[in-house]
Amino acid sequence: MLRAIQGFFTATAAALVLAASPASAEQRLTVAGYGGSYEQIMRTSVIPAFERENNVRIDYLTGNSSDNLARMQAQRGNQTVGVAVLDDGPMVQAVSLGLCGKLPDAIRDGVYPIAVLGDDHAVGTGFGFTGIAYNTKLFGERGFPAPTSWMDLARPEYRQRIAIPGIDNTYGVHTLAMMARIHGGSDSDIAPGLKVMRQQINPNVLAYESSPGKMSEMFQSGEIWLAVWGSSRVAAMQQAGFPLAIARPKEGAVVLMTAGCAIADSPEPALADRFLAYLVSPKVQEIFATQYGAGPTNRSTKLPPDVASRVIYGEDQVRTLIGLDWNVVNRNRADWTRQWQRQVER
Template identity: 50%
Template sequence: MSIPFPSRLLTTVALVAVSASSAAVAQEKVLYVAAYGGSYEQLMREQIFPAFEKEHGVRIEYTAGNSTDTLARLVATRSAPQIDVAIMDDGPMYQAIALGLCKEVEAAPVYDDLYDMAKVSGGKATGLGAVATGLMYNTKYFAEQGWPAPTSWADLKDPKYAGKLVVPPLSNTYGLHALVMEAELGGGNERNIDPGFTAFKSEIDPNVLAYEASPGQMTSLFQSGQAVLGVWGSARINSLANTGFPVEMVYPKEGAVSLGIIGCPIAGRDTPEAQALLQYLLSPEVQEKVARGYGYGPVNKKAKLTDEEAKGIPYGPEQVGQLRVIDWDYVNPVREEWNTRWTREVER
């Protein structure tokens, strides 16, 4: 029996509506990413993610926060994960891996193009960028004083910097890097940190104007002329230099320290685009854009920067390949103990 025309029309309309609804659902794939806020988030949203979203038919939902915020969020939601890809500093990321929050990174050709420092042991995360922790100094002030540029981690002990030195606290990765390098100067390392505490307590602390964690306050102390020498990361120094303020990054002769920018796919999530996003972020083109736009050193050997673009950024095998990498598997379990000791002995 044939269906009357009005009924056929209603059936057709209903089928079209269902089909359109299904197509909308199919297109509305969402990839949840947790990473840094501020200008990094702006760069990702405006220059990096749109091409990926278009190619993969996915919408990226971005949760901004610092690395400790992201780690805390992952821990709090581990029974029902809500994030597909997390991007954090290397210290917190190694904690995430140890807690079983990350899953295996799938093999892909792009990983063969990375510097060794970007290859995370265990295969559950990958380096995405490199920041070098070194020394920042006010070039104008140094020239006025007739001082040569600093060259060594030992310069933090020089009495001429009394009251004009800024070092992040130990709770900050840059401060931890400084402690480890001072320990090395005294014959120690992560596993023998005593020489570092001795150096800070007896020789460096008298020079320190402030143990400052806030990037905004660090910048303010330099711009006001209160501080002229500090320990900081290359991306931060690069951003300040780009404002026209007379600062430069120094790679100390004993070595700058790597602060790795690490990404991992989150365990308990089954979103194929998570693996694709990590590979996309490691492509030479994206690595170059992030270097130019934010100052992270490329970890893909095929990424190319001009001399001007690479200024102040860890770039190439001589800089990226030789960055001192912290043994986070050892440090993370003892970090709270170090923090307590730092508060008691150094930053009283």
């Protein structure tokens, strides 16, 4: 009898150990990404389906690109984040710092070539572009033509009616780079862009404003009539009913991608790759096109006409996008910032 009782407790203890073992614990993955409307879409329309389909728990960590990049650097060697979603520029920097794992072939081969970043270590999860946003109602009332060129920002009728994000923001970097390019410079020679910004654009700028909320307020109050901004920001205001449109300048609209990577040495590497593949799946790409205004980077994504008309969609449109050499930009960005602060945003 004693042996039987001992055997019972031994078996019970073994069962409890197995029940508490890591093999039976729920898998968890931490995803770091944007806040605001992007976070809302992730939490309501994207993450729940992945959790159900894979029997896992996703912890979503909110932060802007700079904050999340700094967090991953601080956690080097002891990463808690499995997947990060950043702007394309900071993402290329993350790759250069060795923070991202290699893309699985299936992810790389399913997207447009421009969406493969950092020597196959990161992938664009949505296309946007930087262009010139303008108040269509006000433009109509005043008889102004829709903007068609980056140099429309220098038109005298817009004096003190323009907002441009600062050099700390990707939109500001895009503005400076394009001004340099169309005036004989390049990503490696930014001097012509600084000169044009200082002499021709600056008199028209009411504010160098990087906050999306403040930019929205200035449009709504009528303080500004046009701004350098992103297509997804404009799409959000359009959905809210504000008469805003965005022009793709004839010299080119600069691609602005949300980009994802699986963090090197993360706790759940296979699960991280699975979630990254999910972000670029046609189903999720359609969700972000519809709700966020992000063009699909997956070439197989099919969009209904009303959605397709609002985003970057298809081979022909993707081919017109201009990309910056982010390796060059990131290497020189601190110097650009110093020059911008001395010469432009004074």
